[in-house]
Structures are given as structure tokens and as C-alpha cells.
Amino acid sequence: MVAVIPEELVVDPDAYRISRDPVLLVAHLEASLAINLYDDSQGVGGLLHLRYVATVNGKPMELTDNTLSSSVLLIDRFCKEMKKAGSRPQWWRVRILAHSAAGESDEVAATVLDLVRAYFIDSTKPVSCQEFNKVPGVTIRTHAREGQLWTSGLSRQPSMVRAKAS
Numbered sequence: 001m002v003a004v005i006p007e008e009l010v011v012d013p014d015a016y017r018i019s020r021d022p023v024l025l026v027a028h029l030e031a032s033l034a035i036n037l038y039d040d041s042q043g044v045g046g047l048l049h050l051r052y053v054a055t056v057n058g059k060p061m062e063l064t065d066n067t068l069s070s071s072v073l074l075i076d077r078f079c080k081e082m083k084k085a086g087s088r089p090q091w092w093r094v095r096i097l098a099h100s101a102a103g104e105s106d107e108v109a110a111t112v113l114d115l116v117r118a119y120f121i122d123s124t125k126p127v128s129c130q131e132f133n134k135v136p137g138v139t140i141r142t143h144a145r146e147g148q149l150w151t152s153g154l155s156r157q158p159s160m161v162r163a164k165a166s
Contacts, residue, residue, distance in 0.1 A: 008141070009026065010027070011027040011034075014050060014051055016077075018078075022143065026047075027139070029098070029139070030136060031137075033049075033112065034048065034097045035047070035048040035050065035116060036095040036140070036149060037078075037082050038147035040093060046082050046144070047142055050116070068112070071115060093125055093147060095127075095128045096127060097138070098130070099137055138152070138153045
């Protein structure tokens, strides 16, 4: 029997993907975070890749109410698209995976992470959060249809993430 390797769909920074298909949604986190939503009952999953700080011409922009508002709007659009795909928020499993690089402002990362946690505070299931501080970054892979989640870049072998709820 030959093992079938699922197709990988890359999720770029400040973008998301949602699927019911047996695909792997992939994001490489460098000073950014990923929000993984998975509906246990409908077999639909999504991954949002969100940068902590936007850049213009390679220079980081200041974290302002406008940049935070843009993040909230992107999260809101992501959640609405999950609903359109047939998922039900009361069954969502919410996982946040965050990466901070050495030398990065911890205050900026903490602000964005707190904002994301607050967005999902009314979730019926606990929100799990896993934070990484590894150079150069962490690659996240999630199976959209089955909800499994793996990380690589932390060790030689990819490992399944088992995060505690926060």
C-alpha cells in the first residue's frame, strides 16, 4: 500500500486559507503568528498567518490602532469565511501558534497575541496557545480535513504540537 502525501497549500503572511479537502495548510512563522481553526463536527479547517508588525519598503511600521484594527478585520473575515465553508463556531477548536524572533519587541508581539486571544475569548472551547522563540523560525502544517497539527524547525524531526489550553 502506498501512502498518499497530501498537497501543501502555503499561507502567506496576512492571508488565510480554508479547506474541506485533505490538504496541508502551511505557514512559516517568523515574527508572526498562526491562528488554526478546526471544526470537529464538519471536517473543515483554516489557517490564518498574521504578522506582528507590517513593513513598508522593508522597514517596520509603528504599531498603531489602525494596524491593530486591520488585524481584527482580517481575523473577522477569516472567521466569516470559515462559517461560509460550513463550520459552526460552537465546534471550533482554536489554536494560536506564535513565533517571536530574538531582538524583536516583546511588547508588540504580546499586544497582538493578547488581541487575538481576546477575539476568541467567547469560544465555547478553550483556546490553546503555543509560543516559540527559535531562529530562524517555525513551520506550521495542519491537515485541514482532520485537524492534526505539526511543527518543524524546532528539532530535526517534525513533531505534533500538544499545547495546553490558556
